[in-house]
Amino acid sequence: MKSRFEHISPADYDLAAVLVREVGEQMLARLDLVALKPRRIVEVGCGAGHCTRLLQKRYPAAELLAIDDSLRMLAYAKASGPPQANWLCTSLDKLPVEDHSIDLIVGNLVLPWCIDLMKLLQEWRRILRPEGLLMFSSFGPDTLHELHGQAVQLPHLVDMHNLGDALVQVGFADPVLDMDYFTLTYKEQQQLQEELQLTGFISGQEVFGPLKKNLTGVISLTYEIVYGHAWKPEMSKNVVAEGGVVKFPLAHLRGRRAI
Numbered sequence: 221m222k223s224r225f226e227h228i229s230p231a232d233y234d235l236a237a238v239l240v241r242e243v244g245e246q247m248l249a250r251l252d253l254v255a256l257k258p259r260r261i262v263e264v265g266c267g268a269g270h271c272t273r274l275l276q277k278r279y280p281a282a283e284l285l286a287i288d289d290s291l292r293m294l295a296y297a298k299a300s301g302p303p304q305a306n307w308l309c310t311s312l313d314k315l316p317v318e319d320h321s322i323d324l325i326v327g328n329l330v331l332p333w334c335i336d337l338m339k340l341l342q343e344w345r346r347i348l349r350p351e352g353l354l355m356f357s358s359f360g361p362d363t364l365h366e367l368h369g370q371a372v373q374l375p376h377l378v379d380m381h382n383l384g385d386a387l388v389q390v391g392f393a394d395p396v397l398d399m400d401y402f403t404l405t406y407k408e409q410q411q412l413q414e415e416l417q418l419t420g421f422i423s424g425q426e427v428f429g430p431l432k433k434n435l436t437g438v439i440s441l442t443y444e445i446v447y448g449h450a451w452k453p454e455m456s457k458n459v460v461a462e463g464g465v466v467k468f469p470l471a472h473l474r475g476r477r478a479i
Contacts, residue, residue: 225267225420230296234268236418239402243445244271244328246400247357250447251278256353258282258323264312264344265289265330269297275326276302282323287312313340317347324353331358331383332375333420341390348452354392358383360399360444364421367441370428374421380446392450400445405438412439 225233248271259282266272266286276284284305288294291309298307310316312330325344334340344354361377378386380397387395406412409431416422431439 225290225293227424228418228420230268230290230293232418233293233420234270234296236415237268237270239404239443240267240329240419241270242402243357245274246445247271247328247355247447248274248278248326250449251355254353254449256324258353260322261285261324261326262287262315262317262322262347264315264325264327265333266297266307267293267328269301271326271328272297272301272305276305279324280304285317287315313343315343315347319346320349322347322352323349324355327354327356329357329359331356332377334376337376337378337386338390341386341392345390345392345452350452350454352452353449354387354452355449356447358446358448360446362401362442362444365442366431366439367428372422372426372428377444378446380448383446383448387448387450391453393453395448395450397446397448400447402443402445404441404443406441407438409439412441 258279261275261279261282261284263272263275263284263286266288269286272284272286275282284302285308286294286297286301286305287308287310288297289309289312294307294309298305301307308316313334313336325348327344331337331340348354359375359377361379363377364374367374380399384395384397406415412431413422413427417424417426422428433439
C-alpha cells in the first residue's frame with residue numbers, strides 16, 4: 221500500500237474527512253439489504269474509526285478487527301473507538317489472519333491507495349470464509365476531474381467495470397457495483413488545498429494553479445464514488461464470468477449528491 225497518511229495529524233484528518241464519513245455511512249447502509257449475521261468482521265483501513273463504531277453498533281455480538289497501516293491513525297481511532305474492538309497496525313494487503321475465517325470484510329475508500337489491486341483482492345478472498353461477504357467503496361476515475369491537467373499526483377482511481385472484472389478474476393461471486401457523485405464546494409482555494417492534503421489526495425508539497433469559481437462564487441470539486449459488494453463462493457463452486465462479461469445493476473448509476 222502507498223500511504224500519505226503517516227505524517228498527517230489524525231485529528232486534523234478526522235475533521236477534514238467529511239466525505240469519508242458520509243460514504244462510509246452510505247456503504248454500511250447497504251448491509252440492511254443483506255441477510256448476514258457475521259461472527260467475525262475485519263475492517264481494512266479503519267482510518268479515524270468512524271465505520272468501526274458503526275460496525276460495532278450494527279453487530280454488537282461480532283468479533284471486530286480494525287486494521288490500518290498508520291500507527292498514529294490507529295491509536296487515534298482506538299482512543300475513541302468501541303472497547304470491544306481489536307486493533308492491529310499492519311500492511312493492508314498481507315493480513316495476519318487465518319484462511320477462510322472471516323464472515324465480513326469492510327473497506328471504506330481504501331482501494332485508491334493500493335499499489336497492487338489484484339494482490340489486495342486475493343488477500344481479502346483468502347481470509348473470507350465460503351459464502352462470506354466483501355463490502356467496499358472506492359473513488360472512480362471522474363473524481364477531481366477539475367484538477368486534471370494540474371501538476372498533482374492523484375491516487376489510483378479505478379473504473380467501476382474494471383473493479384467488477386478484477387473481483388471475478390480473483391474468484392469472487394456475484395459482484396454488484398453502483399456509483400454516485402458527490403460535490404464539495406469551497407469559498408477559498410486555500411481551504412480546498414489544505415483539505416486535499418489532510419485527506420491524502422495530494423502531498424503537502426504539491427500545489428496547483430488557481431481554480432475557477434462558479435457564478436455563486438464557490439469552487440466545486442467532484443467525487444465519483446463506487447460502492448460494491450461480492451461473495452466468496454462455496455468451496456465446490458468456481459466463478460466464471462459469462463462470456464467474459466461482468467454485469468452491473470443500472471439503478472442509481474448516475475445519481476448526483478452534494479454535501
